[in-house]
Amino acid sequence: xxxxxxxxxxxxxxxxxxxxxATGEYPPNHLISEVRMEQExxxxxxxxxxxxxxxxxxxxxxxxxxxxSFVTPQAPTT
Numbered sequence: 001x002x003x004x005x006x007x008x009x010x011x012x013x014x015x016x017x018x019x020x021x022a023t024g025e026y027p028p029n030h031l032i033s034e035v036r037m038e039q040e041x042x043x044x045x046x047x048x049x050x051x052x053x054x055x056x057x058x059x060x061x062x063x064x065x066x067x068x069s070f071v072t073p074q075a076p077t078t
Contacts, residue, residue, distance in 0.1 A: 001041055010050035013041050017051060021060055021071055032061055032069040 001016070003009055017037075020026045032055070037048045052069050055061045063069040 009041070009043055010047045010054070013037065013043065013047070014051045014054050016041075017055060018058075018060065026071050028071050028073045030071045032071065034069070 001012075003012055017026070017032065026032070032052065034045065034048045034052065037043070037051065038045060041047075052061065052063065056063055056069070059072060061069045062072050
């Protein structure tokens, strides 16, 4: 992914994940893997945690300790 140097990486990654949820590429209950995000976007875990925190706050994902983060069953679409 080519990053826009004028915007924080975590915001750009959150935009990508948000789009994938909205288009159904990531359907309800789909696992949002922090490890896979780290690898796909070539970023540190702290960046990925900012992404998941933002998506959780928006109600797009829910995180279950010991299990991971999943797309909410009725994720808002844009």
